[in-house]
Amino acid sequence: MNSRLFGETSSISSATVKKNRISEKIFFGLIWGAALITVIILIAIVGHVLINGLSHLSLQFLTQDPENMGKEGGIFSIIITTLYLAIFSLVIAVPVGVSAAIFLTEYAKEGPIIRIIRFGTEALAGIPSIIYGLFGFVFFVVLLKFKYSIVSGGLTLTLMILPTIIRTAEEAIKMVPRSYREGSLALGATKWQTIYKVVLPAAIPGILTGIILGVGRVVGETAAVIYTAGSSLGLPDSIWRPGRTMAVHLYILASEGLSKSNMYATATVLIITVFIINFAATKLMKKFIR
Numbered sequence: 001m002n003s004r005l006f007g008e009t010s011s012i013s014s015a016t017v018k019k020n021r022i023s024e025k026i027f028f029g030l031i032w033g034a035a036l037i038t039v040i041i042l043i044a045i046v047g048h049v050l051i052n053g054l055s056h057l058s059l060q061f062l063t064q065d066p067e068n069m070g071k072e073g074g075i076f077s078i079i080i081t082t083l084y085l086a087i088f089s090l091v092i093a094v095p096v097g098v099s100a101a102i103f104l105t106e107y108a109k110e111g112p113i114i115r116i117i118r119f120g121t122e123a124l125a126g127i128p129s130i131i132y133g134l135f136g137f138v139f140f141v142v143l144l145k146f147k148y149s150i151v152s153g154g155l156t157l158t159l160m161i162l163p164t165i166i167r168t169a170e171e172a173i174k175m176v177p178r179s180y181r182e183g184s185l186a187l188g189a190t191k192w193q194t195i196y197k198v199v200l201p202a203a204i205p206g207i208l209t210g211i212i213l214g215v216g217r218v219v220g221e222t223a224a225v226i227y228t229a230g231s232s233l234g235l236p237d238s239i240w241r242p243g244r245t246m247a248v249h250l251y252i253l254a255s256e257g258l259s260k261s262n263m264y265a266t267a268t269v270l271i272i273t274v275f276i277i278n279f280a281a282t283k284l285m286k287k288f289i290r
Helices: 002-056 059-063 076-107 112-125 129-143 150-174 178-186 191-220 246-256 260-289
Strands: none
Touching: 002 260, 059 076, 059 260, 076 112, 076 150, 076 191, 076 246, 076 260, 112 150, 129 150, 150 191, 178 191, 191 246, 191 260, 246 260
8 A cells, every 4th residue: 555655656756847847948948048039139239230330430430520410520529528428427426326335234224214215216227318318407407507518417327327326236235245244343343444345345346237337328328418418519628518429429310310321330339338348347347356
């Protein structure tokens, strides 16, 4: 009787195991299929832009200013304006975002106010960029009378990327083992010395991830920039002057049909810029991890 029950139990177990393995293979195949589709779409988009844009890309295109509303010339002033906005926004967003993440993880006590702050940062991260653009236009351009300028655009972009930097930095700091903090405090270090010399260096890879995401959003943003920084083709001689970023220039060329060759060349430069930023940040991240 026992042997019969044991045989039935064994057959049921083997059937269950076989069924689970089949299910695992199916889900594994679906995951690989989804990843493959994503890669194929990415290669198709990037490949289309590069194939049509590399032939129009030249040193002259990169070093000359645009002429005739962007139909002719290059994008030198546009590249510089993009760098201005990226640097301006990161100089403000990174210290403020990392400081806020340190406060939320190391100093603040859990309570209704902290939960509201976290909910607010998560909600702000999902707001469409056009809303940020309209707010930046009303508040910075009109109310504060900053007009269309690098300052208005940079502050608007700072508000856009700040929630992302806060959330990623907060999660990176939380991932640092508690033993690191306890060991540092046991050796006589103060709380701030522990945060500055132990916790932050260990969390830098995660913090850099948030900064990379922020840079990518700044470089590729259109709606928020065109309402605040403007679309002037000239090179801004100060942060109080308007300018045009590569994303805005690409949008205007495409929407108005001014120059197909310059459109693809600008898109190629934009893709290469994002690739270089990500590559440099990845190398820097690996260096910190080692």
